[in-house]
Amino acid sequence: MKLERLDGPERISLQEGSIVSAYICLDLTPYVNNRGMTAITDYEKGTLSEGKSSFPMELLPTNKPFLIHDIPFAWSKTEEHDNIELTGQTLSFEATEVKEIYILGVSSNGDYFDQISFLHDGQEVCREYLYLSDFAATTASFRDRQALVTDYLHTRTGKYELVQPRMWLEQIPFASPCLINQIRLEDNPAMHIFAITLAGQKRGGTDGIYDLS
Amino acid sequence: MEFTIYHNPYHNCRNMTVSAMVKRLGISLDYIWGQAGLSFKEEHQDITITPYYRSMESDFSQSHGIVTHEDNIADSYEFLHHLIGLVQANHTVAVMVDVFEMPYCIYYQLHHEIHDVEIVGMDGKHFVICDHYYHYYGTIEIEQIRKAASASIDQLGFESCTAYYFTISRTSHFTYSEMDFTRVAAENYHVMSGKPIGFLKEQTRGLHIGLFALAPMKQRITEFLYVNDQTDPGYLYNLYKMVKEVCNSRHHFHVFLQAFDQKELAFDYRVAAQHWGVIANLMVRAYLSKNYIGMAPRVELRFRKATEKETENTEKLQAMLM
Numbered sequence: 001m002k003l004e005r006l007d008g009p010e011r012i013s014l015q016e017g018s019i020v021s022a023y024i025c026l027d028l029t030p031y032v033n034n035r036g037m038t039a040i041t042d043y044e045k046g047t048l049s050e051g052k053s054s055f056p057m058e059l060l061p062t063n064k065p066f067l068i069h070d071i072p073f074a075w076s077k078t079e080e081h082d083n084i085e086l087t088g089q090t091l092s093f094e095a096t097e098v099k100e101i102y103i104l105g106v107s108s109n110g111d112y113f114d115q116i117s118f119l120h121d122g123q124e125v126c127r128e129y130l131y132l133s134d135f136a137a138t139t140a141s142f143r144d145r146q147a148l149v150t151d152y153l154h155t156r157t158g159k160y161e162l163v164q165p166r167m168w169l170e171q172i173p174f175a176s177p178c179l180i181n182q183i184r185l186e187d188n189p190a191m192h193i194f195a196i197t198l199a200g201q202k203r204g205g206t207d208g209i210y211d212l213s
Numbered sequence: 214m215e216f217t218i219y220h221n222p223y224h225n226c227r228n229m230t231v232s233a234m235v236k237r238l239g240i241s242l243d244y245i246w247g248q249a250g251l252s253f254k255e256e257h258q259d260i261t262i263t264p265y266y267r268s269m270e271s272d273f274s275q276s277h278g279i280v281t282h283e284d285n286i287a288d289s290y291e292f293l294h295h296l297i298g299l300v301q302a303n304h305t306v307a308v309m310v311d312v313f314e315m316p317y318c319i320y321y322q323l324h325h326e327i328h329d330v331e332i333v334g335m336d337g338k339h340f341v342i343c344d345h346y347y348h349y350y351g352t353i354e355i356e357q358i359r360k361a362a363s364a365s366i367d368q369l370g371f372e373s374c375t376a377y378y379f380t381i382s383r384t385s386h387f388t389y390s391e392m393d394f395t396r397v398a399a400e401n402y403h404v405m406s407g408k409p410i411g412f413l414k415e416q417t418r419g420l421h422i423g424l425f426a427l428a429p430m431k432q433r434i435t436e437f438l439y440v441n442d443q444t445d446p447g448y449l450y451n452l453y454k455m456v457k458e459v460c461n462s463r464h465h466f467h468v469f470l471q472a473f474d475q476k477e478l479a480f481d482y483r484v485a486a487q488h489w490g491v492i493a494n495l496m497v498r499a500y501l502s503k504n505y506i507g508m509a510p511r512v513e514l515r516f517r518k519a520t521e522k523e524t525e526n527t528e529k530l531q532a533m534l535m
Contacts, residue, residue, distance in 0.1 A: 050501055051319050087511075109497075110222040110460070110490050134222050136348070155319045162317070162348040187511050188487075190494045 023048055024198040025065055026093055028076035034085035036106070037077075043154035047085075048135065048192060049108040052156035055135075055165055059150040068147045068169055071102045073195040083194045086114070088187040091196075095120070095181040098200040103170040104147050105193040107132045111141035112190050116172070119182040128172050132191050135165040144168040167194065177201070214334045216305075219345050223464040223486070225454070226346035230307045230329040231269070231379075233345050235279055239379050242391050243472035245277050246465035247397040249405030249482065251427035251523070255433065256419045260338070262430060262455035264462030266404050267411035275320065278383025285373040289363035292374035293355065296332065299378060300340070305333045309375040310361035311368050317349045325368045332358070394473045399534055401466065405527040419450055424524060429515040434492075436497060437507035453496040460489035478533060480525050488519035 035047045038054040046054025065072035077084060083105070084091075098118070116130040131142035136153075140146060147169035152161040177200060185193075219233035232242050254261040273279035286292040299306045312320045312328045320326065334341040339352035404410050405423040413422060421429050434452060463486035467500040470479035492515050499508035 050497055109494060110464075112487060112490060114487065114491075136220065136222070156323075157319045157321075160319060187514065188491050188494075189498050190490065 001135050016169075022200075023072050024093075024096060025072060026091070026196040026198065027074075027077075028084060028091065028193070028196065029078055029085050030083055031089055031091055032076055032078055032081035032092045033087070034083050035081055036083040036194060038154045038161070040154075043158050044156050046060070046154050048106065049169060052154075053108065053135070053160075054154045055167070056150055056152060056154050056159070060148070062116050068104065069145065071169070071197055071199075073102070073197055075195060083095070083192045084185070084209070086188045086191045090119070091183045091185070093181055094202060095179060096198050096200050096202045097177045097179050098198045099174060099177045100199040101131075101172045101174075102197045102199070103130065103172070103193055104167055104195040105132045105170065105191065106135035106165075106167055107190050108135060108192070109190050110134055111137065112188060113142060114141040114186040114188045114191060116186070117184040118174075118178055118180045119184060120178075120180050122182065124184075125178045126174065130172070130185075130191070132168055133166070133168050135167065136163050137166065140168060141156075142170075144170040146172055159207060215339075216341075216343050216350060218343055218348055218350050220348060223461045225305050225458065225461070227329050228269075228461070229345045230331050232332060233343060234305055234307060234379055235273075237474045238279070238379060240277065240279060241389075241472075243394070243468050245273070245279075247401070247460070247469040248272065249401045249462040249466035250410070250413075251423055251426045251459060252404070252413055253421045253430040253433075254416065255429070256421050260433060260455075262452070262459065264459045266400070266409075266413045271411075273379075274382075277380055278387060280380045281377060283375065283377040283381065285375050286368070287373040289366075289374055292362055292376070293359045296340075296358070296376055297335070297355070299376065300332055300335055304378045305331055306376050307331050308358060308362055308379045309365050309371070310358065310483065311364035313349075313368065314357065314361035314364050315344070316353070316357065317344070317351070318347050325364070327365060327369050327371070369449075388525040389472075389475075390508050395534070397469065398488075398530060402527065402534060405523070405530070424527060426487070427516075427520045427523060431513070431520070434496070435509050435513050435516070438496075438512060441505045443503060443505065448501075449496060449500045449505070453493055453500060456489060456496060457493040460486050460493055462488060475533070478526070478529055481522070481529060485519065485522045485526055489521055490517055491515045492519060 035045055036054050037057045038046050039057045044052055046052050047055055065074045111133045113129050113131040115127055117127045118125050131144050133141045133144055147167045149164050149166045152159045153163040153165045221229055236242055248265045250266045251264055270281040272283055275447050308328050310328055311325050312318050313325045313477045315321055330342050330344045332340045332342050336352055338355055340355055340358055342353055365371045400410055407423045407425050423512050463482045467482035492512055495508050499505045
């Protein structure tokens with residue numbers, strides 16, 4: 001699969017209202033509220049678990065986008081946060097006809113699943129389960145797949161080499177394409193989303209779009 | 214001999230260690246953690262929440278052919294001598310320690326808490342241990358284990374150092390039958406319907422059983438959060454541990470139901486486990502962030518879902534048993 005960012009006029013010329021088949025990496029920056037990645041210099045600042053766990057940033061992909069199982073993803077980082085701890089948020093984005101949704105995430109203190117709703121202008125279009133295994137698990141507990149693993153975990157005391165934390169890839173297929181512009185999450189603070197990519201047809205601009213061909 | 218760490222987030226450190234040890238004896242873990250009742254007991258300021266109605270020891274011995282041996286010795290040097298004897302007799306032995314004294318642990322020299330580890334062998338002046346909860350398989354000085362066991366008395370108020378191990382009394386071709394399934398499912402149903410079974414018969418004062426425990430449990434926990442009394446944070450942490458155990462029990466009953474091919478009902482119990490897990494996690498977030506009041510309505514909301522699911526599951530269990 002060829003992956004190219006469609007960011008120049010020589011690659012694509014989108015008119016307003018045109019439709020592009022693409023992977024769309026959602027910008028989750030407005031919603032991130034938890035720290036799940038830390039540099040070695042501030043290893044104690046992770047908040048994935050009560051032991052102040054986090055993924056070591058030096059071992060995570062840095063390119064944008066990066067590929068996991070051939071799917072492009074992008075981190076959404078602010079100075080303090082890099083993932084969404086589920087507290088019942090509604091994520092809004094440009095209307096997209098979605099065939100499939102890919103989520104990178106983890107659970108902590110157990111393997112968790114909860115409902116996830118897909119909406120268009122506030123109206124629920126469909127509802128599914130979102131499954132994310134524990135970051136400390138060595139195999140997936142649900143249908144999710146291993147996305148990446150690091151050699152050690154950061155905790156309150158530094159590098160913890162007894163646990164090789166894993167991030168999981170959850171793939172939610174829709175029976176038929178759904179036009180959505182919002183995702184509603186449940187209140188489940190053990191579940192953490194690091195990145196979301198939609199596969200479908202985006203209506204409007206080209207932000208975050210990556211070629212499917 | 215190589216030993217493998219057994220990690221399962223749906224066990225506390227005691228039951229995780231026990232599971233690893235009985236698994237070594239050839240016991241299938243799918244069948245032994247089937248108790249999924251509920252009781253709430255309030256006496257003065259003390260609250261006890263538990264999904265269990267029989268002690269693990271009596272359940273293991275009566276239903277699974279597993280004999281539990283527990284040794285309590287107050288003198289830590291005498292205790293160490295006894296431990297070495299057990300390990301030399303080729304038993305793997307669990308020992309109760311204070312995490313504060315375990316050098317590989319993230320709470321070493323930071324936090325006192327009782328913790329169980331399994332000693333699986335000796336290597337000169339070291340024990341070889343499996344700490345299943347903290348994922349550690351390696352050596353630790355024998356003297357360090359004595360100190361850690363002794364700290365359970367000096368720091369945590371236990372009366373003696375404690376070790377335990379298991380033997381089996383059943384035959385190697387032991388199997389579980391439909392009768393075992395019906396017994397466990399029926400007992401869970403009876404407890405959830407409010408009937409005292411096992412040790413619940415002995416303690417009636419302030420006791421609410423099964424579905425009748427849900428309302429007072431919710432009221433007491435949310436009330437505590439709303440009142441925002443943070444003078445004893447350990448109180449909330451203990452409540453969290455008890456609610457997490459309810460989550461664990463539903464998860465293991467789901468495993469038990471799956472083992473008997475009851476997939477649909479198994480999923481229902483897995484959903485119930487999720488609700489209890491969320492409540493527990495909200496409570497531990499309140500404990501860590503000290504934001505008790507902010508968590509209270511979220512706990513309340515999830516309690517509503519847990520209550521609906523427990524009621525529905527109990528009805529389904531009844532229908533299945535008829």
